[in-house]
Amino acid sequence: MNKLCALLFFLTLSTIWGQNLPTRWDELTASDWEAALEKSNYTCILPIGILEKHGPHGPIGSDLIKVREWSARATKQEYAVVFPDYFYGQINEAKQQYGTFSIPSTLAMELLEATCQEMGRNGFKRIIIVNGHGGNPQMIRYFIQNQLEKKRDYVVYFFDPKTPPEVAEQVNAMRKSPASTDMHGGENETSSLLYLRPDVVRLERSNQESGDNQQGLDLSSDLYTAIWWYAAYPNHYAGQGAVATAALGKILTDSKVASLVNAIKAVKEDTTSLRLQSEYFERVKQ
Numbered sequence: 001m002n003k004l005c006a007l008l009f010f011l012t013l014s015t016i017w018g019q020n021l022p023t024r025w026d027e028l029t030a031s032d033w034e035a036a037l038e039k040s041n042y043t044c045i046l047p048i049g050i051l052e053k054h055g056p057h058g059p060i061g062s063d064l065i066k067v068r069e070w071s072a073r074a075t076k077q078e079y080a081v082v083f084p085d086y087f088y089g090q091i092n093e094a095k096q097q098y099g100t101f102s103i104p105s106t107l108a109m110e111l112l113e114a115t116c117q118e119m120g121r122n123g124f125k126r127i128i129i130v131n132g133h134g135g136n137p138q139m140i141r142y143f144i145q146n147q148l149e150k151k152r153d154y155v156v157y158f159f160d161p162k163t164p165p166e167v168a169e170q171v172n173a174m175r176k177s178p179a180s181t182d183m184h185g186g187e188n189e190t191s192s193l194l195y196l197r198p199d200v201v202r203l204e205r206s207n208q209e210s211g212d213n214q215q216g217l218d219l220s221s222d223l224y225t226a227i228w229w230y231a232a233y234p235n236h237y238a239g240q241g242a243v244a245t246a247a248l249g250k251i252l253t254d255s256k257v258a259s260l261v262n263a264i265k266a267v268k269e270d271t272t273s274l275r276l277q278s279e280y281f282e283r284v285k286q
């Protein structure tokens with residue numbers, strides 16, 4: 001009887017695997033779940049964006065659109081489950097602008113911790129944070145390092161890709177604005193949105209505000225203070241969105257997706273991180 005049950009379970013999984021399993025968490029059925037865990041090798045992607053102004057022309061959810069699309073396209077090539085849109089992070093520097101959704105820093109960390117714990121409770125052993133917001137990396141790294149505060153049976157990874165030299169060369173040849181000033185809502189980001197969602201970009205409005213550095217703070221480069229961004233870019237716009245092109249956006253997007261595919265493969269194959277994490281906690285004196 002046990003052999004028969006095991007055979008039926010295997011046949012059920014094989015049937016489900018033969019179908020196109022959704023990658024999005026919210027599109028899976030409960031009866032899909034075990035097959036999705038197996039197919040993903042217990043890997044879940046957490047795409048994090050933010051809700052904030054992107055110049056006078058870019059959609060409030062630009063960061064979400066980017067990570068949503070990167071994750072969707074990558075998981076078509078290398079299967080993993082993708083958590084629904086997550087827009088809780090660090091955005092205190094843009095609270096003076098319409099559309100910004102900012103929550104207290106302690107709550108942001110608690111929500112991220114609770115979300116990862118729930119992913120673990122649902123069977124995932126590997127969680128990849130895919131970030132689309134420039135103000136989040138320091139918070140994410142701090143969060144991940146704090147994973148060693150207490151024992152857990154999953155590992156959190158941060159997808160933080162570097163642009164390959166050949167892609168950087170291609171991008172630089174196409175650029176029409178200085179890379180050094182292209183920081184938020186400028187040529188790169190607007191190009192990505194023109195490629196991914198041209199219907200929500202209002203390019204004709206891109207010159208309604210200045211994306212230049214206003215140099216409102218005169219401090220040594222050896223010093224850092226929270227108001228630095230507002231002092232430089234009070235419009236929460238840094239760069240030249242007007243010169244953006246969908247062609248550049250395609251190159252940038254394709255590069256991110258290719259890097260994410262490789263990252264998913266590497267994470268799915270990684271058995272060392274969880275083993276070492278378990279070993280670490282066994283050696284920690286409580």
